Amino acid sequence: MDSLSEPIAENVDPLRALTLDTLRRRTSMKWHAYPEDVLPLWVAELDVPLAEPIIQAVTDAVRLGDTGYAAGCEYATALADFAAKRWGWHSLAVERTAIVPDVMQGVVEMLKLVTGPGDRVVVNSPVYPPFYMFLTHMDRQVVEAPLGADHRIDLDVLADTFRTATAAGGRVAYLLCSPHNPTGTVHTEAELSAVAALSAEHGVRVVADEIHAPLAPPDRYVPYLSVPGTADGLSLMSASKGWNLAGLKAALAIAGPGAAEELATLPEEVSHGPSHVGVIAHTAALRDGVGWLDALLAGLAANRRLLADLLAEHLPAVRYTPAESTYLAWLDCRDLGLGDRPAAYFLDQAKVALTCGVDFGTGGAGHARLNLGTHPDIVTDAIRRMAAAL
Numbered sequence: 001m002d003s004l005s006e007p008i009a010e011n012v013d014p015l016r017a018l019t020l021d022t023l024r025r026r027t028s029m030k031w032h033a034y035p036e037d038v039l040p041l042w043v044a045e046l047d048v049p050l051a052e053p054i055i056q057a058v059t060d061a062v063r064l065g066d067t068g069y070a071a072g073c074e075y076a077t078a079l080a081d082f083a084a085k086r087w088g089w090h091s092l093a094v095e096r097t098a099i100v101p102d103v104m105q106g107v108v109e110m111l112k113l114v115t116g117p118g119d120r121v122v123v124n125s126p127v128y129p130p131f132y133m134f135l136t137h138m139d140r141q142v143v144e145a146p147l148g149a150d151h152r153i154d155l156d157v158l159a160d161t162f163r164t165a166t167a168a169g170g171r172v173a174y175l176l177c178s179p180h181n182p183t184g185t186v187h188t189e190a191e192l193s194a195v196a197a198l199s200a201e202h203g204v205r206v207v208a209d210e211i212h213a214p215l216a217p218p219d220r221y222v223p224y225l226s227v228p229g230t231a232d233g234l235s236l237m238s239a240s241k242g243w244n245l246a247g248l249k250a251a252l253a254i255a256g257p258g259a260a261e262e263l264a265t266l267p268e269e270v271s272h273g274p275s276h277v278g279v280i281a282h283t284a285a286l287r288d289g290v291g292w293l294d295a296l297l298a299g300l301a302a303n304r305r306l307l308a309d310l311l312a313e314h315l316p317a318v319r320y321t322p323a324e325s326t327y328l329a330w331l332d333c334r335d336l337g338l339g340d341r342p343a344a345y346f347l348d349q350a351k352v353a354l355t356c357g358v359d360f361g362t363g364g365a366g367h368a369r370l371n372l373g374t375h376p377d378i379v380t381d382a383i384r385r386m387a388a389a390l
Contacts, residue, residue, distance in 0.1 A: 009163060010015050011143065011291070011295055012295060013295055013296070013298060013299035013302070014048035014049060014051075014295060014299065015046075015047065015048060015296065015299040015373065015374060015375055015376065016299065016375060016376070017048060017049050017302070017374065018047060018048065018049060018334060020375070020377075020378060021376075023047050023375075023382075024036060026246060028045060028246075029043050029045070030042070030043045030045040030371075033353070034056075034347075034353050037351050038347065038351045038352065038353050039351065039352045039370075039378060039382045039385065040353045041352060041353060041354055041370050041371045041372075041374065041378070041379075041382055041383060042354055042355045042369075042371060043341075043355070043371070044181075044241060044269065044327070044328065044354045044371060044373075044374070045244060045368065045371075046244035046296075046327065046373040046374075047373060047374040047375060047378070048244055048296065048373070050243070050244065051243055051284075051285060051288075051289040051291065051292035051293075052276075052382060053284045053288035053289050053292075053372065054243060054245070054281050054284045054285050054289060057278055057280050057281060057283070057284035058092070058248075058280060058281050058282070058284075061276075061277055062277070064179050066276070066277075066280070067276060067277055068100060068276055069272065070131070070250070070271070070272075070274045070275065070278075070279045071276070072279075072319075073094050073097075073329055074254060074279070074283050075099065075279050075282055075283045075286075076094040076097040076099075077094055078254055078286040078287045079085050079092065079180075079231050079237060079252055079286055080092040080093075080098075081096055081286070081287070082214075082286040082287075082290070083223060085173065086214075086218045086221075086290075087095070087190050087213075087222070087223055087226070088111045089223045089226040091225075091226065092223075092225070092254060093257075094119040094264060096255040096256075096257070096259075096260045097252050097253065097254050097255070097263075098252070098255075098263055098266050098270070098271065099250065099251070099252060099253075099271050099274050099279070100236070100251050100252065100253050100254045100270055100271070100273065100274065101112075101249050101250070101251065101270070101274050102238065102240065102246075102249050102250070102251045102273075102274075103209055103211040103236045103237075103238050103240065103251045103274030104130055104134055104209075104268075105229065105251075105273065106236040106251050106253045107131075107134065107175065107207060107209055107360050108134055108138055109253065109266060109267075109270050110207045110234040110236065110253055111135075111138065111173055111175070111262070112138070112139065113234070113259075113262045113265065113266070114171065114173050114205040114207070114234070114262065115140060115170075115171045115172070115173045115205070116139070116170070116171060117138075117139040118139060118140070118141065118170060119140055119141065119170045119171045119172065119173070119176050120137050120140070120141045120142075120143045120160055120165045120168065120170065120171075120172045120173075121140045121142060121143065121172070121173045121174070121326070122143045122144075122145050122162065122165060122172065122173070122174045122175065122204070123142060123144060123145070123149050123156070123174075123175050123177070124144075124146065124153055124158075124176075124177065124180065124359070124363040125144040125145075125146050125147065125321075125332075125360065125361035125363050125364070126146075126147070126183075126357065126360030126361050126362065126363040126364040127177050127180070127181065127182075127360055127361060128177060128180060128181040128182070128209075128318075128360070129355075129360055129361075129386065130357040131175060131177070132359075132361060135175070140176055140330060143161060143164075143165050143172075143251055144361055144362050145157050145158045145160075145161035146362050146363050147183065147185075151180070151183040151185045151321070151330070152185055152187075152191065152378075153187065153191055153195065155191070155194050155195075155198065155283060158174075158195070158198060158325075159198050159202075162174070162198055162199070162201075162202040162204050162248065163202060164202060165204075166202050166204065171205070172202070172203070172204045172205070173204060173205045173206070174195070174199060174204050174205070174206045174207070175207050175209065175389075176206055176207070176208040176209065176224060177209050178192075178208050178209065178210050178212075178213070178224055178325075179210075179212045179213065179216050179221070179324070179325035179326055180328045181212060181217070181326060181328060182217020182326075182328050182355075182357075182360055182367075182369040183323060183330045184218070184324060184325045184326040184328060184329075184330070185324070185325075186216050186221060186222075186324040186325045187219050187222065188190055188222065189222045189227060192222055192224055192227045192230075193227050193228065194349055195224075195362070196227055196228070196230045196233070197229060200229060205232065205233075205234070206224065206232075206233045206234070207233075207234045207235070207236070208224040208225070208233065208234070208235040208236070209236055210223065210235055210236060210237050211236065211237065211238050211240060211241050211251075212241050212242075212325055212326045213237060213242075213325050214241070214242030214243075214293060215241060215242050215296075215297065215300070216307070216324060216325035217297070217324060217325070217329065220246065220324060221325070222299070223235070225254060227254050227271065228291050228329070230256050231256040231257045231258035231259070232256055232258035233255075233256045234251055234253065234255055234256070234259050234261060234262075234263070235253070235254040236251055236252070236254070237254060238251035238252065238282065239281075239282040239285040239286055240282070240347055241288075241326075241327075242293055242296075243280050243281075243282075243289055243292070243293065243351065243378070245278065245282060245285065245286040247272055247277055248276060248277060248278035248281045248282070249273065249275045249278045250274040250278035250279045250281070250282045251274070251282075253266070258293070263292075263382060268389065273284070284302035287340055300327050300330065300372060300373065302376070303327075303372045303373075303374075303379055304322040304323065304329070304372060305322070306376050306379055306380070307320065307322070307329055307370070307372060307379055307383070308320060308322055309382040310379070310380060310384075311331075311383065314383050314386075314387035315336075315383060315386060315387050315390075317333075317335040317336050318331050318332065318333050318335070318336065319331075319332035319355075320332070327371060327372045327373030328359075328369055328370070328371060328372065329369065329370040329371075330367060330369055331354075331367060331368045331370055332366065332367055333357075333366055333368055334365075334366035335366070336390065338366075339357055339366070340357075340358055340359075340365040340366055340368070341356050341365075342354075342357075342366065342368050343356040343357065343368040344356065345389070346368070346385075346386050346389065349389035350382075350385040350386045350388065351385060352382045352386055352390035354368040354369060354370050355368065355369040355370075355371075356368065357369065370382070
């Protein structure tokens with residue numbers, strides 16, 4: 001199927017809907033950064049048509065000329081309803097939310113509420129590269145608490161890091177990536193409860209980036225603010241990753257009961273950044289795009305199995321553990337002997353663009369991140385190219 005004028009059925013895998021030729025007509029970052037002979041499996045964009053409810057909502061808004069400034073609480077209400085049905089989280093209070101331009105801008109604004117210039121922010125490396133870029137730009141010190149070998153939060157390491165960071169003076173925050181990018185780890189309720197307890201013990205404020213939450217199995221995902229002991233926590237959520245809406249800017253900051261007064265001090269100008277059409281799109285996704293999302297999750301699960309089989313056949317030296325969440329695959333390429341930046345080799349020799357693991361901080365050398373959110377034929381072609389290049 002490859003018609004751009006016909007909607008796909010809710011139960012049809014959207015990853016199989018578009019051909020490579022159609023995808024190359026796109027002008028977004030993923031498809032614009034490299035020459036046409038390169039397969040782009042790097043930046044977190046999905047190679048899918050939009051869910052029909054989103055197309056309809058955006059089309060109706062544009063036809064109506066409803067392209068002014070963002071207003072209202074429909075987005076927050078839609079997220080609260082989605083969270084209650086999807087995760088059993090019934091305490092997401094609309095009055096304790098604020099609209100922000102996107103998740104990373106929201107992270108910056110939340111960290112401004114709980115830290116000051118020069119203060120320390122703890123992250124679990126290897127982790128999403130913009131964490132380093134944005135934190136450094138806002139004059140915060142990045143402190144790493146590396147994940148364990150199993151890609152899970154090492155609570156002993158986290159406790160030691162909190163202890164050292166707070167002993168140095170100033171305020172300390174913990175930027176939690178949940179689900180984790182690039183590993184796809186879904187943190188358990190027990191792990192998040194331990195995080196909350198450690199944060200309270202050491203006086204560390206938690207800001208949770210939960211942008212990939214819709215891509216986790218709904219029966220396994222635990223929103224951070226749903227865990228006891230997280231009343232002073234702050235979270236950022238969005239429909240961006242689950243429904244491929246990065247170009248339609250809108251996200252929500254959510255405060256626990258103990259952080260509501262701080263969230264209320266968010267400067268008014270922050271709410272001017274989101275796109276009104278973006279808000280409409282995200283609201284439609286959360287309200288009416290769940291069937292499409294479930295079909296996507298099934299397709300991603302199939303792609304993870306496919307990737308594992310392809311690596312076992314063609315690149316057995318690459319270590320890969322299929323993740324529970326996200327559409328990202330974390331590849332351990334150290335046994336290939338390609339040095340710290342195997343992604344550079346595969347780009348040059350195989351014409352496959354991956355994301356360089358070094359950019360994810362400690363634990364990223366010798367690794368590469370592969371975007372699985374594409375047609376299975378493209379995944380297959382990419383691995384065969386990579387194997388041939390060796």
